[in-house]
Amino acid sequence: MAASTTCLRCLRSRALPAASNRAFSVLNRPPPNYPGHVPLTGPERLFLAAGSALMSFIDPRRGDMIALLGETTAQPFFITRLRDTMLRHPTGRRILRARPRITSQSLSLPRLRSLPPNTIGATYVAWLDREGVSPDTRADVRYIDDEECAYVMQRYRECHDFYHAITGLPIVREGEIALKAFEFANTGLPMTGLSVFSALTVKADERERLLKVYLPWAVRNGMQAESVLNVYWEEELETDVGEMRERLGIEVPPDLRTARAEARRRKRDGKTTTTTATTAAAGTAPTGDETAKVETEAERAEREQLEIERKAMEILEQADKM
Amino acid sequence: MWHENIDHANVINRTKTTMRQTLLRLPTRNSVWAFRASRPAQIASTRRSFASEASPSPEVYDVVVVGGGPVGLTLAASLGAARTTSHLKVALIEGMDLAPIRNWSPKPDYFANRIVSLIPSTVRLLKEIGAWKHIQQNRVQSYDGMQVWDGMTGARVEFDWNKLWGGKDEQTDTTIAHMVENIHLSHGLLKAIGDLAVQPTMIDKTKVERIQYGEMTGQLDMRDWPVVTLSTGQQLAARLLIGADGGNSPVRTFAGIESRGWDYDRHSMVATFKIEDDSAFPKFAYQRFLPSGPVAILPLPGNFANLAWSTTPEKVTHLKSLAPEDFVAMVNAAFRLSYTDIDYLHNLKSGVVEETKWRESVTQHPDPPQIPVRITEVLDGTRASFPLKMRHADKYIAERIALVGDAAHTIHPMAGQGLNSGIGDVYSLVKSLAEGIRHGQDVGSSFTLEPFQSERYLPNNALLGFVDKLHTLYGFESGPLVPLRSLGVEIINRDWFGLKRFLMSQAAKS
Ligand SMILES: Cc1cc2nc3c(=O)[nH]c(=O)nc-3n(C[C@H](O)[C@H](O)[C@H](O)COP(=O)(O)OP(=O)(O)OC[C@H]3O[C@@H](n4cnc5c(N)ncnc54)[C@H](O)[C@@H]3O)c2cc1C
Numbered sequence: 001m002a003a004s005t006t007c008l009r010c011l012r013s014r015a016l017p018a019a020s021n022r023a024f025s026v027l028n029r030p031p032p033n034y035p036g037h038v039p040l041t042g043p044e045r046l047f048l049a050a051g052s053a054l055m056s057f058i059d060p061r062r063g064d065m066i067a068l069l070g071e072t073t074a075q076p077f078f079i080t081r082l083r084d085t086m087l088r089h090p091t092g093r094r095i096l097r098a099r100p101r102i103t104s105q106s107l108s109l110p111r112l113r114s115l116p117p118n119t120i121g122a123t124y125v126a127w128l129d130r131e132g133v134s135p136d137t138r139a140d141v142r143y144i145d146d147e148e149c150a151y152v153m154q155r156y157r158e159c160h161d162f163y164h165a166i167t168g169l170p171i172v173r174e175g176e177i178a179l180k181a182f183e184f185a186n187t188g189l190p191m192t193g194l195s196v197f198s199a200l201t202v203k204a205d206e207r208e209r210l211l212k213v214y215l216p217w218a219v220r221n222g223m224q225a226e227s228v229l230n231v232y233w234e235e236e237l238e239t240d241v242g243e244m245r246e247r248l249g250i251e252v253p254p255d256l257r258t259a260r261a262e263a264r265r266r267k268r269d270g271k272t273t274t275t276t277a278t279t280a281a282a283g284t285a286p287t288g289d290e291t292a293k294v295e296t297e298a299e300r301a302e303r304e305q306l307e308i309e310r311k312a313m314e315i316l317e318q319a320d321k322m
Numbered sequence: 323m324w325h326e327n328i329d330h331a332n333v334i335n336r337t338k339t340t341m342r343q344t345l346l347r348l349p350t351r352n353s354v355w356a357f358r359a360s361r362p363a364q365i366a367s368t369r370r371s372f373a374s375e376a377s378p379s380p381e382v383y384d385v386v387v388v389g390g391g392p393v394g395l396t397l398a399a400s401l402g403a404a405r406t407t408s409h410l411k412v413a414l415i416e417g418m419d420l421a422p423i424r425n426w427s428p429k430p431d432y433f434a435n436r437i438v439s440l441i442p443s444t445v446r447l448l449k450e451i452g453a454w455k456h457i458q459q460n461r462v463q464s465y466d467g468m469q470v471w472d473g474m475t476g477a478r479v480e481f482d483w484n485k486l487w488g489g490k491d492e493q494t495d496t497t498i499a500h501m502v503e504n505i506h507l508s509h510g511l512l513k514a515i516g517d518l519a520v521q522p523t524m525i526d527k528t529k530v531e532r533i534q535y536g537e538m539t540g541q542l543d544m545r546d547w548p549v550v551t552l553s554t555g556q557q558l559a560a561r562l563l564i565g566a567d568g569g570n571s572p573v574r575t576f577a578g579i580e581s582r583g584w585d586y587d588r589h590s591m592v593a594t595f596k597i598e599d600d601s602a603f604p605k606f607a608y609q610r611f612l613p614s615g616p617v618a619i620l621p622l623p624g625n626f627a628n629l630a631w632s633t634t635p636e637k638v639t640h641l642k643s644l645a646p647e648d649f650v651a652m653v654n655a656a657f658r659l660s661y662t663d664i665d666y667l668h669n670l671k672s673g674v675v676e677e678t679k680w681r682e683s684v685t686q687h688p689d690p691p692q693i694p695v696r697i698t699e700v701l702d703g704t705r706a707s708f709p710l711k712m713r714h715a716d717k718y719i720a721e722r723i724a725l726v727g728d729a730a731h732t733i734h735p736m737a738g739q740g741l742n743s744g745i746g747d748v749y750s751l752v753k754s755l756a757e758g759i760r761h762g763q764d765v766g767s768s769f770t771l772e773p774f775q776s777e778r779y780l781p782n783n784a785l786l787g788f789v790d791k792l793h794t795l796y797g798f799e800s801g802p803l804v805p806l807r808s809l810g811v812e813i814i815n816r817d818w819f820g821l822k823r824f825l826m827s828q829a830a831k832s
Contacts, residue, residue, distance in 0.1 A: 084662040093666070097680055148684045 034147040036140050040072075048072045048143070053194075064139065070191035071143040071153060078188050079149045085227045086152065092230040099151050100234055102135050102158040109134075112237060120244060121237030123165040135161075155229060156187060162233045166244055167221075169214075169253050174206055178214035178253070185222025187229065205263065213254050225249045380536065380549050380557030383413045383523070384765055387564045388530050388550070388573050390416025392438070392504065393727030393744040394566030395511035396451070400748055402518035403451040406756035410765065412522035413558055415550070420526040426509045428461055435592045435704035437628045438507065439499040439607070439620065439738040444745045448510070452517055456510035457502060463621045465605045466496040469692055470811075473612040473661050474799060477808035478692070479815045481826050484604070494827070498607070499738065501620055501628065529553040533563070533576040547766075548576065548722055562766035564724045564751075566744075569713060571729035577720045583713035583732070583786075586793065588615050589638040590735055591631040594704040595650070595697040599625060603691035609736070610657055611796040612664065616736045617656045619694040627697060629653060630735060637668050638707045646700050648674035654696050658687040661799070710734055712790050714783060718747075718775045722766035726751055731782050734789050743782055750777045 024030055030039050040048065049072035055065040074082075086092030100106065112125040128134065138157045144150040167182055169175035177196060184192040202210065225248045236244060245252070385401060387394050398414045401407045440448070448454040471478035483496045515522065532551040536544025536559050548563040565573025574581060605621040615632030622628055631641070631653070641649060648670075655678040656664055663681050667674055687693065713732040718725045727744030751774045758770030795807055814821050 084660070087660075087662045088666055096684075146686070 033145060034150060036142050037145070037147075037150065038142045039145060040143055045072050045075070045143075066191070067139045067157075068143065069194070070189065071141060073190040073194075074153060075144050075149070078190055079144060079152055080146075082156070082187055082189065082227075082229060083146075083149050083152045086229050089227070089230040091232050092227070095155065095230075095232055096148060096151070100232075101154070102233070104134050104136050106234070107135060107237075115238060118240050118242070119237065120162065120165055120233070120239050120241055123241055124162055124233075124237075127161055127164050133161075152229065156189065159228065159231075159233055162231070163228055166228075166241060166248070167250065167253060168241065168245075173202060174210050174214055177202070177210060178218045181215050181218035182222040183228075185219045186225060186227060205267075209263070217251070217253055221250050221253075380559040382411075382542070382544075382559045382561070384410040384561045385412045385564060386548075386550055386558050386560035386562070387412065387414040387522075387566055389565065389567035389571075389727075389729070390414055390418070390420060390524075390526060391566060391568060391727065392508055392511065392741055393748060394564075395508055395515065396447070396453070396745050397564065397566055397726060397748045397751070398522045398524075399451045399453055399511050399514045399518070400447070400752045401755075402515065402520060402522060404752050404756055406759050407752060408518075408520055410755075414522055414524050415528060415530055415552065415558075416524075416526045417529040418526065420512065420524070423505055423508045424512050426505050428458060428506070432701060433461070433594045433622050433626050433628065434503040434505050435594050435628070435701075435706055436504040437501055437592075437594075437620065437622070438504050438741050439501050440507075441499050441739075441742045442495065442497055444742050445500055447745060447749055448507075451514055453507075453510045453514035456513040457506060460623060461506055462500050462502050463605060463623045464497045464500045465607050465621050466498050467604050467606045468498065468609070469606050470609045471611070472796070472804075472808055472811060473610050474804055475808040477811040477815075479811050479822070480692070481822070482604070482606075483826065496826070498826075501622060525552065525556075528556075530567070530572055533572065546721060560722065560766070561764065562722055562724065562755075562771075564726060565729040566727050568728045569711070569732045571725060573723065574715055574725055574729055577723040577725075579715050579717055579720065579723075579725070581713045581715045583711060586615075586632075586710040586712065586734065587634065588632045588710045589635050589707040590710055591629065591633065591638045591641050591705070591707045593629045593649075593653075593706070594622070594701045595627050595629065595653070596699040596701070597625050597627045597697045598695045600690070600695045603695065606691060606694075608657065608694045612656070612661055613797055613799040614665075615793075616796065617653075618736070619653075619657070619697075627694065631656065632710060632734070632736065635709075640668050642705050642707065643671070644674065645672065648672060649705070650697055650700055651675045651678045653700075654678065655681065657693045658682055659685055712786060714786055718778060719768060719771040721768055724751055724771055724774065730778075731786055733786050734793050736792065737785075737789050739785060739789070743785060747774075747778055747782075750774050 024039070024041065032039065048068060052065045052068040052072065055062055056069055059065070083096070086096055107121075109125055109128070112121040113129075115122040117123070117126075135158065138154075138160075141150045141153045141157075144153050163179060163183060167179055169179050169182075180192050180195040183189070184196060196215075228248070231244070231248070242252075387397055390398075394414060394416070398412060401410060401412055445454060448457070466483055468481040469478065470481075481498070515524070529552065530550050531553050533548055534551075536542075536547040536549045538545060544559055547559050547561065549557055549559045550563065551557050563573060563576075565571045565577075567573055571581075607618065607620050609616050609618040612633070614634055614637060617631040617633070618629070620628045620630065631638075633641075641652060644652060651674045652667060655667060655674075659667075659678065659681050663685070667677060670677060711732055712734060715725055715730045718730050726747040728740065730747060731743065733740050733743070751771075754770060754772075754774040754777075755765050757773065758765060758767070763770045795803060798804055814825070817823060
């Protein structure tokens, strides 16, 4: 025992593996844990998270910034939890073991176009075609330390377009926000939650509809449904969308388009009546100038509102692509 | 129920530090009432002085011990070895056959699955009563280091003398505990009893069927004496009846003493393994706290180790049903993989080897000696399990009755203290009896027994409460207590306030 003591000391010095989540300084950055990995110190992580949040707001077209925001806010807790969700599910485990990647090579897009329209594959490719994106446009994960967790983040990104396909939410702003809320409730990734805040920028009547109808639907379904990460999409391309929705426990979303059309019709009807009223009033009162001035102010407010909405929409679009 | 009013936490705080010193400290060479292992035969002539043989039935004994488990055997050996009590007429009754224990001989390359860790004070007593010399030292593994960590957060306490400032010095015995097979220990105790000049009456393969109070006979009023009826019909009257009869103690039931506590809905799975060559590392005890219960690997001599895995009954059933290689993979995984993985693996009926190989390749975990070396093989027929519970008798004594060992208290095995505290009871009880005899008191009177109870009750209660709270604390998978418990563990581990050194020297000294 005594003789072995000295040798034990040297053994012990290399007993601990250079675990990437242990503290290090900028000067002795540890080697990457996987190709493309960039290990970050705590302060760096914080700085990048704050910086990318700011940049995404200033210039919503910076998809890289939104991706960065997604990665820097997911570690360590949220992404690990999502990984564990997959580990608890047989299919999730199979995915983690095989680590399949979704690319234009791994999926034959022409074949998907030939599938019946109600299948997941056809819905998915229709979405890609309409948006003019390809599966290859997704950025590689770089700032998640654990290799397996980095894969989970990658998988989340690459499968994103499938979430559009199964929720069946229309591609208008409220649909986008609802989808983000669904993803947040389903995956718990903070970035998806942050995107929901762009809901604050939509028009008052749309906001009301969002808060009353779509967000409750999204949160309820996101929470009760099986995790979307536990679907082996590559094996489900010929599955009927409705059937998958049933399997995951997702209710058919309230039909946004009809709701919007309904609202627009009501609004138009409302406007017509006001216009008639105004015309009637104009006919009796000599205050045509004042009316014109009020309308200009309303117009400016409308224009500003539209500008904010455009920005929010861009953030959403980028978040969607990350 | 006087003890119910005691503030638990308070008791723990007050007694935690002094507990080991005051209660588990056993005789040293210069103790006032030194033990002698064997004594001249002439004492035999005085041995009947306390007992009356007047009535043909029941036969009268000074002390009747029910239960020939490790605690009962230690008691019989101690009574015979201590000078003042050696002349008492003692009978020990055990339901099972003691012959296999008496005739036990070690199989090379094999260790039994029931293994107990004996703390230094226990070994000191075993030496004094002449039992330790019958223990084959090449089958005993002592250790002076422990690795204990939280399965959810990884927070770890390392008890390793070589890592503390100053290291260990030559003088101090730093041993925390000695691992011995239960049967080996009982074998040694039976041999020590065989060495006694005055042999107790050993009745085995015989159950105690009934206990009732005696009658008025010609010479003796035995109406307050317990009379034990055996399955053979034989009757023994006891001046003092001692229950060393385990958790379901018939003696305790007879005395009408309530035992309170709860079942943990956990079983402890045990098994013995062959392990990879670990000669490059110190022999450590390892314990990882998982939310379902702690899993421990305890060192044995050579390339052997013993498992004690507390978990739910369903999971134990699963572990028992696995093919040997899958079971081995499962145990290795228990010290390496995340709780999520371990939980999932419990659903697999086969293919655990495959699955864990993949998971270990993508999971970061420490290496030996921070975790045990890999186990390679489970020894045939060593997988077994025991239900876990916490029980404490309201009191240990009544007129002509005393309870020791598991009959008095049953504890969660995570701290390896069950038998050790039972042997602490024996030491204290024999001391009280000797004291009573020296003052001319009846061995069965509560005057004689009272010091035993007052010395043992509170420390046992504190130990039970402490271990029970650890069980609860580590049962949480998440929540505010998880970071807090890790913080506590960090504070100990960094040896702030010299806390760790203190704990370690207390463990070694006890
Ligand atoms: C998995 C596990 C691991 C453990 N590890 C440790 C450890 O590392 N260190 C430690 O200190 N403790 C440990 N313990 C606890 C320890 O095993 C017990 O505390 C100890 O066995 C108690 O001994 P005992 O003699 O009081 O009771 P028992 O061992 O239960 O003996 C009671 C005896 O009484 C006999 N009996 C009962 N009723 C009758 C009757 N009516 N007539 C005749 N005979 C009767 C029984 O046959 C039995 O032999 C562990 C326990 C478990 C379950």
